[in-house]
Amino acid sequence: MIELQVDTEFEIDNAKIAESAAVSEDQIRNVILLHPMAFADGHLAIRSLISFHTQLPSGRMNALFHVEIGSDGLRTFNLSDHLPRRTAANTPGSEYISVPMCGDVLYVGGTDNVFLLSRGITPEIRKVHIEQRVGDAPGFRLRPSPYAHFVSTDGSVAVPLQDAAHAKYLAVLTLDRDALTARWSAFVNEGAGLTVTDRKFSPPMLLASDLPQLVSADFTQVVEALGYNPLFNEALIRHGRVYVYTKGPSDSLKYGYPYSAIAEIGADGRVKSLPFVLDFASIGDGKKRGLDGRFTASGRYCVLNPIYKAADSWKGRQKLFDMEQGELVDIHLPRGYAKYNVMDHAGGYFWAELREPGKSHRFVRFRLQVAG
Numbered sequence: 001m002i003e004l005q006v007d008t009e010f011e012i013d014n015a016k017i018a019e020s021a022a023v024s025e026d027q028i029r030n031v032i033l034l035h036p037m038a039f040a041d042g043h044l045a046i047r048s049l050i051s052f053h054t055q056l057p058s059g060r061m062n063a064l065f066h067v068e069i070g071s072d073g074l075r076t077f078n079l080s081d082h083l084p085r086r087t088a089a090n091t092p093g094s095e096y097i098s099v100p101m102c103g104d105v106l107y108v109g110g111t112d113n114v115f116l117l118s119r120g121i122t123p124e125i126r127k128v129h130i131e132q133r134v135g136d137a138p139g140f141r142l143r144p145s146p147y148a149h150f151v152s153t154d155g156s157v158a159v160p161l162q163d164a165a166h167a168k169y170l171a172v173l174t175l176d177r178d179a180l181t182a183r184w185s186a187f188v189n190e191g192a193g194l195t196v197t198d199r200k201f202s203p204p205m206l207l208a209s210d211l212p213q214l215v216s217a218d219f220t221q222v223v224e225a226l227g228y229n230p231l232f233n234e235a236l237i238r239h240g241r242v243y244v245y246t247k248g249p250s251d252s253l254k255y256g257y258p259y260s261a262i263a264e265i266g267a268d269g270r271v272k273s274l275p276f277v278l279d280f281a282s283i284g285d286g287k288k289r290g291l292d293g294r295f296t297a298s299g300r301y302c303v304l305n306p307i308y309k310a311a312d313s314w315k316g317r318q319k320l321f322d323m324e325q326g327e328l329v330d331i332h333l334p335r336g337y338a339k340y341n342v343m344d345h346a347g348g349y350f351w352a353e354l355r356e357p358g359k360s361h362r363f364v365r366f367r368l369q370v371a372g
Contacts, residue, residue, distance in 0.1 A: 001332055002320065002329055002330070003332045003368070004350055004366035004367065004368065004369060005366060005368070005369045006337070006364060006365075006366060008364070010044075010069045010364070011360045011363075012031075012361045013361070014028045014031060017076060020075055020076040021050075021065070021078065023056075027053055027054055028051075028052060029051045030051045031048060031049075033361060034046070034047045034049060035098050035149060036351065036353065037098060037100040037105065037297055037344065038296070038297045038345060038346035038347075039100060039297070039346050039347070040103075040298075040347030040349075041347065042071060042349055043119070044069050044344070044351055045068045046066075046069075047064070047066065047098040048065045049063075049065070058080070060080055062080075063078050063081070064078075064079045064080045064083065065079060065080075066079055066105065066117060066123065079107070079125070083109075095146060097150055098150070099151070099157050100151070100152065100297050100346075101116075101155065101157070101175060102152070102177065105117045105119065108144055108173065110143050111133060111134040111142060111143060111161070112130060112133055114127075114130060114173075114175075116175070126180055128180050129181050130181070131181050131182070132184050133184060134171055134184045134206045134211075135206060136208065137169070137208035138208070141163075142162070142169065143161065144159050144160070144162075145159075145167035147233070148160045148234050149234060151236050151295045151297055151299060152237075153236075153237065154237065155175050155176075156173065156174040156237055157172070157173050158170060158171075158172055158235035158237050158244075159171050159173055160234070160244075161208075166251060167233070168214075168229050168232070169232070170232050170235055170242075170265075171184050171185065171186065171206065171211050172186070172187060186212065187212060187242060187266075212268055212269030213269045214230040214231075214232065214244070214246060214263075215269060215270055215271070218263070218271035219246075219248070219261060230246045230248055231246055231248070231250070231251060232244050233245050233293065234295050236295040236299055236302075237299075238323060242265050242266075243262055243264050243265075243275075243295070244263055244265055245261070245295065245302060246263065247260055247261075247292075255288065256287075256288030256307075257290035257291075257307075259277060260276075260278045260291035260293060260304070261277040261278075262277075262302055262321060275326050276321050278291065287308070287311035288307075288311060289307075290307040290308060291306060294343070297346040298345050299323065300322065300323055300345060301345055302321040303318060303320060304319045304320065305341065317330075317331075318341060318342055319331065337352070339354055340354045340362075340364055341353055348367060348368070349365050350365075350366040350367075351364070351365055352364045352366065
């Protein structure tokens with residue numbers, strides 16, 4: 001059992017966003033908080049899409065913002081002012097993914113546009129040159145899944161790539177911060193560790209056929225779906241090993257999910273071990289079941305959230321899977337915070353959020369309860 005105690009509370013509304021962005025509150029039409037990211041220094045950064053009723057000085061009506069909260073308050077940074085103007089070849093702001101990396105944030109647009117944001121009072125954007133790119137699948141453009149939450153613990157990030165609709169492929173993006181270069185690679189196992197292809201011998205462009213896919217036969221719960229590759233919903237590189245979270249071969253909420261699994265995989269995508277698996281297909285009562293899983297920024301936990309609370313044996317409560325101890329852990333929130341959802345962990349902090357329609361977005365930073 002993990003017992004948490006309140007450290008600090010935060011609230012984000014249009015008025016605070018407007019004040020930080022130096023615009024009037026009535027100029028803001030909508031704020032969408034896309035991806036909260038925890039950092040060991042106690043800050044929470046949020047990739048956000050903000051739309052306006054009138055044009056900004058840049059001429060934009062919608063802009064991608066980096067929003068950050070911490071003990072020193074709320075800060076915003078207009079990323080779109082530093083991005084290429086949108087054309088048919090550019091990535092729309094909402095399709096950028098963000099990765100907390102070594103204290104900074106890596107923003108990835110498609111597979112061919114990467115920049116590094118140095119956090120702080122005066123953020124700095126630095127363009128990253130991609131030395132090795134990813135090609136396309138036959139008939140489809142590969143791109144990072146917009147639904148995954150990306151984690152980096154050592155300068156490399158495992159990225160689920162999707163074709164037209166589903167994240168079937170996995171690639172690694174490795175950053176050289178000093179040289180401001182990055183490269184896409186496929187996995188290569190060498191002994192007990194894991195490396196990526198050596199740049200001296202890398203092909204000029206990786207193809208979908210070079211990238212690992214999950215194999216349905218490795219998950220006995222999907223007998224009825226043999227022939228359909230399970231999807232990469234989340235991925236994590238931890239101590240040289242690659243872990244993925246998958247719900248099965250579909251992202252559709254309509255029918256539920258056959259299982260929930262954390263798998264360690266090898267270079268060929270085959271499962272080496274299943275630290276966690278929960279089989280829903282074997283229940284056989286026709287009710288929809290499923291869990292969403294998200295690896296934390298620390299790489300220590302996978303946050304598990306019941307999707308269909310009416311048929312859930314956990315009674316709608318979140319649990320953590322401890323990647324270090326290899327076990328499920330219950331979470332106990334303080335009185336008055338039962339409606340909050342734990343979403344991330346970094347350093348000595350857990351973060352939780354409360355989203356209520358028509359109300360301000362609220363966050364709480366927790367610490368572990370100290371035994372008295």
